[in-house]
Amino acid sequence: MFETLHRYRYHYLMLLPGLILGGMFVFYPIFAACYYAMHDWSGFNSDKVFVGMGNFVKLFTDPIFWDAFQRALIFLLGTVPLQMTISLVLAVLLNNQLLKMSTYFRTMIFLPVVTPVAVIGIIWTFLLSPFNGPVNGLLLDLGLISRPVDFLGSTDTVMPSVIGVYVWKWLGITMIYWLAALQTVPDDVYDSAKLDRCRGAKLVWYIVLPIVLPFAVAITLISAVGALNVFPLIMSMTNGGPFFASEVMEIFIYRTAFATGDGSIPRLGYAAAAGVFFGFVVLSLTIGQAIATRRARAGAKEIRS
Amino acid sequence: MTFAKTGLSRRAFIQGTTAVIGAAAFGAHRAAASVPAPIGDLPKGVTFRWIDSGDQKAVFYKKFFADYAKDRGIEVVYDALPWNEIAQVVPLGVRNNSAHDVFALPQNVNPADAVAQGWVQPYDDFIPDIATWKASFPAGAFLPGINEFDGKTYGLPFTSNKRYGTHLLYNKAYMTEAGYDPEAKPLNWTEFRDAAKKITEAGKGRYFGFIIGGNQLGRWSQTVRNMGRMAGASAGGDSVIEADIDFRTGDYVFDSDAYIAAIELLIAMQADGSVFPGIMSMNAPQARAYMPQGAAGMILQRPWNIGGWEGQNPEFDFGVSSGPVPDEGPVGKLTIGQGALAPNTMWLFKGSELGPIAGDIFHYLGTVEGQTAWANIVGAGDPPIFPEALEGAEMSYRSKAILQHFNEAIRVGPNPVVGNSELGKVIGAFQAPEVNFARTVQGLVAGELKGVAQEMKGLKDRYNAALDAAFAKAKADGAAVDRSDLVFSNWNPNEDFGAADY
Structure with a gap:
């Protein structure tokens, strides 16, 4: 073993920077979160009390936690299918090189992706404002509503509103994924399909989609993981309100850990337990992604051949 | 309720918001008082850091600290943050021994805990004849369990x-x-x-x-x-x-x-x-x-x-x-x-080596001169604790x-x-x-x-x-x-x- 270590010493040496950085910024925080999750601790003082799985037990019986968890899932289910479908349609349209100004349209759709989330959040609060907000102005002018809608201030409309803004913001990146996937479809497959008089929707449905399916699985799961990480957007738009109506998991964790808001002590240990649980959910999605991608890839190979 | 166009455009709103923030940050429409003479030997060429919740207080501090830094030959960093950020920045700073020299306590940390946990230090040694100085405050400004612990003075109660x-x-x-x-x-x-x-x-x-x-x-x-x-x-x-x-x-x-x-x-x-x-x-x-x-x-x-x-x-x-x-x-x-x-009471970080500077500033804020200068700028927003400073202040x-x-x-x-x-x-x-x-x-x-x-x-x-x-x-x-x-x-x-x- 030592001989092998010696022989590949430079390889191992090259691994060191990555290991050190990974240790500092990935592995240590994970272990620290697990450690804190087993303590009753405010984060302010040195009075850490070991409670074992106590925080998790409390968490699983906390209706506010489960409401936040449910909202995170609703957010995921509300955004991912919309994002996937709209971006696929756009990608299919813009994949046609002959389409005039396709590069311009791609750029315009991608622009919100590179705009800071907080800026997007603040601008949309103005756009959606019931007082002089252009969205309400348009709806009123069109006669679709008779009085302004308080999109972000009503418990009924806040989640659909934030979901809409999120989909708009991240549509561009999903479209780029789809475009990359579409460009892997070999030209001879298109040519063969044309010879068989397979065009339009048929071509997309029966030829293109099965080939890009492995990508679809990966894109779906990447989007799903993304949809669980919406902290800056929701903080800048609603702060989790009104009355918890847009409080998803990340906001719950943040509020519990830092922003109790009423002068009472924060619960860093409890928040860490919620964070660890949330981490496992995201990890499960990622594992699901790997398995599904492998299966879909095997299926796509058959179609290609 | 109906929707109608008003004179408030997006631009006007942003201008208005900026104006209010500007008022807090830069709107010193009255000049701060001149910097007082130092109360003792102070270190030079150092960076002194102070953090609180800003608002109208920032109007005073921006001007005062600029003049103070120039006069004393030091650099003063003043950070004004909202309370939710103070609740994160101060505890992290204390834990990492990099906290501001003087800070406002997060609203969910009580002073007794801050003292017991070693977050803060007394400033009795940094103000000469502190008993006389404290006696000039109104009754009830210094209280055991609030800003005094074990006979030592920890918090500056100046508003x-x-x-x-x-x-x-x-x-x-x-x-x-x-x-x-x-x-x-x-x-x-x-x-x-x-x-x-x-x-x-x-x-x-x-x-x-x-x-x-x-x-x-x-x-x-x-x-x-x-x-x-x-x-x-x-x-x-x-x-x-x-x-x-x-x-x-x-x-x-x-x-x-x-x-x-x-x-x-x-x-x-x-x-x-x-x-x-x-x-x-x-x-x-x-x-x-x-x-x-x-x-x-x-x-x-x-x-x-x-x-x-x-x-x-x-x-x-x-x-x-x-x-x-x-x-x-x-x-x-x-x-x-x-x-x-309580939220305006200022505390000296235990790890700070710039106690003499903190004491110099605390002393000034606890004089009629300092209190009047404060009242002239901060006004009714955060009134000074000395009633006589209010009487002599220029206010609307x-x-x-x-x-x-x-x-x-x-x-x-x-x-x-x-x-x-x-x-x-x-x-x-x-x-x-x-x-x-x-x-x-x-x-x-x-x-x-x-x-x-x-x-x-x-x-x-x-x-x-x-x-x-x-x-x-x-x-x-x-x-x-x-x-x-x-x-x-x-x-x-x-x-x-x-x-x-x-």
Whole structure:
């Protein structure tokens, strides 16, 4: 073993920077979160009390936690299918090189992706404002509503509103994924399909989609993981309100850990337990992604051949 | 409610917001006092750091620290952050030994804990003849268990507690059109609602009667608490374990008639359509910025709006008066805890090696000269603790009027920690219910919760359970405390509770 270590010493040496950085910024925080999750601790003082799985037990019986968890899932289910479908349609349209100004349209759709989330959040609060907000102005002018809608201030409309803004913001990146996937479809497959008089929707449905399916699985799961990480957007738009109506998991964790808001002590240990649980959910999605991608890839190979 | 175009464009709103922020950051329309002579040998060429919650305080500090740094040959870094960020920055700094030299304590850290945990150090050694200096402060400024521990001085109590954050600020033109003059006679609840309705009707969708930053939860609890107190609910105290408790019984007043009526009034105004649309997604500074733009007629907020608007919106003709008073019967007093304003009390970091500089600045802020300079700039927003500084300060008639109102409306109540300093352990253990007072009011006004009386009864039960749990935990940790420590049967809410009354 030592001989092998010696022989590949430079390889191992090259691994060191990555290991050190990974240790500092990935592995240590994970272990620290697990450690804190087993303590009753405010984060302010040195009075850490070991409670074992106590925080998790409390968490699983906390209706506010489960409401936040449910909202995170609703957010995921509300955004991912919309994002996937709209971006696929756009990608299919813009994949046609002959389409005039396709590069311009791609750029315009991608622009919100590179705009800071907080800026997007603040601008949309103005756009959606019931007082002089252009969205309400348009709806009123069109006669679709008779009085302004308080999109972000009503418990009924806040989640659909934030979901809409999120989909708009991240549509561009999903479209780029789809475009990359579409460009892997070999030209001879298109040519063969044309010879068989397979065009339009048929071509997309029966030829293109099965080939890009492995990508679809990966894109779906990447989007799903993304949809669980919406902290800056929701903080800048609603702060989790009104009355918890847009409080998803990340906001719950943040509020519990830092922003109790009423002068009472924060619960860093409890928040860490919620964070660890949330981490496992995201990890499960990622594992699901790997398995599904492998299966879909095997299926796509058959179609290609 | 109808939608209509108004003079408030996006650009105007952003300009207005920027103006208010500018007022806090740069709007020193009066010059800071000259830098005093140093009180001893001070280090040179060092960087001294100070952090607090900013607002109108920042106007003073930006100018003072610039002059001070130049005079003393040092660099001063002043950071003004909102409380939620102070709650993260200060503890992290203390843990990493990189905290600011002087900081405001996060609102959920009680001073006794900060001392016990070694966050802060006393500054007695950095002010020569500190006993004489402390003696010049008004009685009750330095209190054991609050800013003194084991005979040492830890906190700098330099601003007065005598203010409240929900007095009325209103657009004079709109109010006159509605037929009211709150400066001559404060609005009662019925008139408050009626004025909001009339202003809204006159606005025809261009402006509304009442605005509140409903996304900022504390606005809801403060508004109901103070309206409830004025309507006769004798709720006292500042800290988390005593707010909304009637000291005569030691019980919460969440389900009192006055609190319930105050919430019902807010719900009724919302139902009238006379509340600015979109309040639930708006924080207090945003709500504040709409007022000078003419988008709303009334707001219940803090006195620091006065300086900001007068400096940055001199054309805005606004009035100030008491918050809404009850329709009938005597007007109840607002209770504050004994001592200085806790959030403005400044603390010297234990790891700081620049104690002499902190002592030099603390000393200046605790002199009539420093206090007057403070009053000249900060005005009614954060009044100085020396009454004589207020008398000599140059302030607008609005600032003077509101300070006079504070004197009439506010009384000093008992501070249970003064009675039993071990209550600090209860404060440290208290965990408010997740659906707390502020959230409950927000939920009721938003229509998410139904049945005010029932919800407030449930809230009271939750708070009682949380308080009992905190006492139990503190007792288990060895503290000699009891819920009877929150009972002061001799408390008269209409009179100041002095040291002799404990």
